[in-house]
Amino acid sequence: MNRRMIFYMIGKIITLEAVLLMLPLLVSLCYQEMNCVSAFSITIIISTAVGIAMSLIFKPSNKVIYAREGFVIVTFAWIFLSLLGCLPFILSGEIPDFFDAFFETVSGLTTTGASILRDVEALSHGTLFWRSFTHWLGGMGVLVLIMAILPSDNGRAIRIMRAEMAGPVVGKIVPKIKDTAKILYIIYFVLTFAEFVLLLIGQMPVFDSAVHAFGTAGTGGFGIKADSIGGYSPYLQWVITIFMVIFGVNFNLFYLLILRKFKPVFTNRELWFYLGIMLAAAGIITYSIYPIYNSFSDSVRHSCFQVASIVSTTGYSTADFNLWPDLAKGVIFILMFLGGCAGSTAGGLKISRVIIMLKAIIRDIRHMLHPRSVETVKFEGKPLEPAIMNSVTTYFALYIVLMACTFIVLCFEPSFDLQSNLTASISCCNNVGPGFGLVGPMAGYGGYSGFSKLVLTFAMLFGRLEIYPILLSLYPRTWRKK
Amino acid sequence: MLTVRIIVVGCGKIGENILADLANEDHNVIAIDNDPVVIGNIGNIYDVMTVCGSGTDRSVLKEARVESAELFIACTSSDEVNMLSCFIARRMGAKHTVARIRNPEYNLDNLGFLKEQLDLSRAINPDRLAAKEMYNVLKLPWAVKIQTFSVRNFEIIEINLREDSPFTGVKLMDLRNKYKAKFLICVVGRGDKVYIPDGNFVLRPGDRVGLTAEPAEIQKLMKAAGIEKKYTKNVMILGGGRIAFYLAKMLSDSGVNVKIIEIDEEKCNKLSQQLPKVVVINGNGAQQELLFEEGLASADAFVSLTGMDEENILISIFASTHNVPTVITKVNQSTMVNMASRLGLDRVISPKELMSDVLVQYARALDNTRGSNVETLYNIMDDKAVVLEFNVSAEFHGTGIPLKDLRLKPGILIAGIIRSRMAIIPTGSDCIQVNDKVIILTENRRLNDLSDILK
Known part of the structure; x- marks a missing residue:
């Protein structure tokens, strides 16, 4: 266990957070919110001091890291980031309770978008900006950002990246990890900026456009209005719908498009499956909600928006789907599990895992019919390793266990019903945001007790980092000296 | 510093060594191997991109974007696969191709023809490379x-x-x-x-x-200086593999008496056919009596080239204790090389590392001729010092000034000046002239231009 290296990396990440906090500080200065200015300034000073002290004290002589260090670095980096990230909320007095502030920050960084706030519109601009900016950072990953910026002399850094990036198989798109991270962030930035401009064209105010672009890009979903996106024009809702779909797509495909390699993109199974599921779900929901809206265009818009929002695990809403018929709610419930494509900013189980599991089921059924048959399962034109198939099924089991545990703990809450607790746990584990009942799109998580909030906070972290990193960090043997 | 985009096909012992060294040099390396376990492991340890598949498969090469590769290295265990994949890669647009070709059949008379027809930039035979290195050591034994x-x-x-x-x-x-x-x-x-x-x-x-x-x-x-020992006349080689064949051939061609001890009778027969001037002994070289019987004590040099690193090291130590002036040990595993050197064997030769060194230098040369004015770059003294070769252009301000008056940065030495293909060992009164080649020696400092040596 290379402990020095772990703390050194965390020190670097905290220093980076201090730099990134300058942005909301600037926004606060622009809006002359002195309360926020002092809150952000104090946080920046603390982060800089802690970060620099840590990277100086723990300067490692041996930079070699193995898989376990990778997992531990990622876990602790996210916990430290969240702890420091919630300081501005507490210091400015806008979210005075620690559990609330921690929940809100983790919800932001993990791109869940679940909020404990009862009245979003009462918050200051600086706080709102930081809340949404955490989505943007957490979407692609803070450690990936570190790798893109800082010189890396470590080939094994792929372990860190693999622990932070979602999906069953994390590959590089160019030989060097630093360049891969850079390219991913450039694509991410350009797409975010494109959405920002398109929202501006639709006459959304500058501040709202920026905040919503961040929220969509990270597939987060923190709104700044009580009715989320519902109050904006149909054009703006469509723009956000399309970008939610785009940010749920594997970023490697965008790189292939830049290289003008269209064939692998158009033959990408995961992409078609992703789009197909969304189209089918949107069709059913349109049929189901048509009687409510009595307008074809409204029904299509609302169903498409909600489907894109749930599948990409964003969590924006234009309508309160709590009030929709059970058929529509049923479809949305199932969609909460799926998540976007691997290698995107979306959370959830990931479409590629769903495909792999379906293929495994088909293979096993065939194998029962023809016990001597020899069959290789192929995915994206390549034979699938048995080890990867196993890890996907194990992951799925673990994922169900995680949701079950979260759900049982929530059931101790006296004032919440079964539906709310169930969807709250699923929504947080999958980084979606809204659920049904008391945690619906127009309500919030504010009613839960501090302990339940902490449980949900960790459920979000588990979901974002895909369970294993945190689980391994809690495993005592990981920490044993070699 | 710009980097070279390099594709390495085959991640066996040699391939892994090569890509590790190239990745260390900050090049963009793409590794191809058809064993998913091997390639998975490579991706975990080194900062390279990995592609699982055969190096002769066009779609695999396409995935590795061979068309934009500046250097394509094929070092699988099969010569034919190496040649074929280099050929395909070259046709698909790789700028330079290097194949590892081991079989002596290809190496003797056919190599020039093959290189030309396959449009190979280089064909590297690690055995021959090692033999050449050993030959150098034997010719200049100190x-x-x-x-x-x-x-x-x-x-x-x-x-x-x-x-x-x-x-x-x-x-x-x-x-x-x-x-x-x-x-x-x-x-x-x-x-x-x-x-x-x-x-x-x-x-x-x-x-x-x-x-x-x-x-x-x-x-x-x-x-x-009294350093020169007596000229190497009798060389004993243990093991009759490919390196032994090349080494024995070079030595016997230059008039040295060579004796090869090989345990396998068939190999002995073959060697004696191919090398009529060499004495081939069929026997187990680990037996002390045999070594003494065949005159270990009177040999000027002993080279152990068996397939086992441990055996090579042990028998070499044994030969050193019996006062054989020059003992050369072949060691394959890179971890063993350092260990062997610590035991006092100072002529340890690893064919794998030699090949890797050559390719690293090749990649550097590609890199340097494109980016900076460095002609070539070599590592010496266990990579602790660098030798750079520069062409002197008219833009260099130090021309015509005696070297003793040049204000050089600390830790830089002008080791040689090459003027019209003649090497000058410089003294303080020599001057650098335009169109010279200058050889600079420095401690691992990267210099991009000859002007960088001046204060």
Whole structure:
């Protein structure tokens, strides 16, 4: 266990957070919110001091890291980031309770978008900006950002990246990890900026456009209005719908498009499956909600928006789907599990895992019919390793266990019903945001007790980092000296 | 510094070594291997991109974007696969292709033809490379290592100074007068550190010294200094593999008596057919009696080339204790190389590392000729010092000034000037002229232009 290296990396990440906090500080200065200015300034000073002290004290002589260090670095980096990230909320007095502030920050960084706030519109601009900016950072990953910026002399850094990036198989798109991270962030930035401009064209105010672009890009979903996106024009809702779909797509495909390699993109199974599921779900929901809206265009818009929002695990809403018929709610419930494509900013189980599991089921059924048959399962034109198939099924089991545990703990809450607790746990584990009942799109998580909030906070972290990193960090043997 | 986009096909022992070294050099490396376990492991350890599949499969090469590769290296265990994948890669647009070709059938007369037809930039035979290196050691037995530069008649020779060496205890500026030979001590390795010495530097026993001299002067100098041992006449080789074949051929062609001990009878027969001047003994080289019977005690050099690293190391130590003047040990595993050197075997040769060194230099040359003005770049003294070759253009401000008046940055030495293909070992009164080639020696510092040596 290379402990020095772990703390050194965390020190670097905290220093980076201090730099990134300058942005909301600037926004606060622009809006002359002195309360926020002092809150952000104090946080920046603390982060800089802690970060620099840590990277100086723990300067490692041996930079070699193995898989376990990778997992531990990622876990602790996210916990430290969240702890420091919630300081501005507490210091400015806008979210005075620690559990609330921690929940809100983790919800932001993990791109869940679940909020404990009862009245979003009462918050200051600086706080709102930081809340949404955490989505943007957490979407692609803070450690990936570190790798893109800082010189890396470590080939094994792929372990860190693999622990932070979602999906069953994390590959590089160019030989060097630093360049891969850079390219991913450039694509991410350009797409975010494109959405920002398109929202501006639709006459959304500058501040709202920026905040919503961040929220969509990270597939987060923190709104700044009580009715989320519902109050904006149909054009703006469509723009956000399309970008939610785009940010749920594997970023490697965008790189292939830049290289003008269209064939692998158009033959990408995961992409078609992703789009197909969304189209089918949107069709059913349109049929189901048509009687409510009595307008074809409204029904299509609302169903498409909600489907894109749930599948990409964003969590924006234009309508309160709590009030929709059970058929529509049923479809949305199932969609909460799926998540976007691997290698995107979306959370959830990931479409590629769903495909792999379906293929495994088909293979096993065939194998029962023809016990001597020899069959290789192929995915994206390549034979699938048995080890990867196993890890996907194990992951799925673990994922169900995680949701079950979260759900049982929530059931101790006296004032919440079964539906709310169930969807709250699923929504947080999958980084979606809204659920049904008391945690619906127009309500919030504010009613839960501090302990339940902490449980949900960790459920979000588990979901974002895909369970294993945190689980391994809690495993005592990981920490044993070699 | 720009980097080279390199594809390495085959991640076996040699391939892994090569891609590790290339990735260390900051190149963009893409590894291809058809074993998913091997390739998965490579991706975990090194900062390279991995593609699982065969190097002769067009779609695999396409996935690795071979069309934008500047260097394509094929080093699978099969010569035919290497040649074919290089051929396909070249046709698909790879700029330079290098194949590892081991089989002597391809290497003797056909190589030129093959290289031309397949449009290979280089064909590397690690066995032959190792044999050549050993041959150098045997021809100049007191040298630890000889680095030949692009211009043939310039070499840096590394020697270890013994207790009784007359070079020790004297200031370097006095040494040159003492022997009246044109030579230059350009780098000194002491323990783990490397020094670029000036005239006041005093050598100590145990130092590793890198020196240059005109080829004709070297023998003279060594004789004068009493370092030159008697000329190698009898060489005993243990193991009759491919390296042994090449080495025995080179040695016997230059008039050295060679004796090969090989345990396998069939191999012995084949060797004796191919090498009529060589004495081939069928027997187990691990038996002491056999070694003595065949004259180990009177051999000038002993080379152990069996397939087992441990056996090579042990028998080499045994030969050293029986006062064989030169003992060369072949070691394959890179971890063993360091261990063997610690045991006092200073002529340990690893074919794998030699090949990797050649390719690293090749990649550097590609890189440097494109980015900076460095012609070629070599690592010496266990990679602790760098030798750079520059062409002097008219833009360089130091031309026409005697070297002793040039204000150089610390830790930089002008080791040689090459003027119209002749090497000059510089003294303080020599000047650099336009169109010269200058050889600069420095401690791992990357210089991009000749002007960078000046203060």
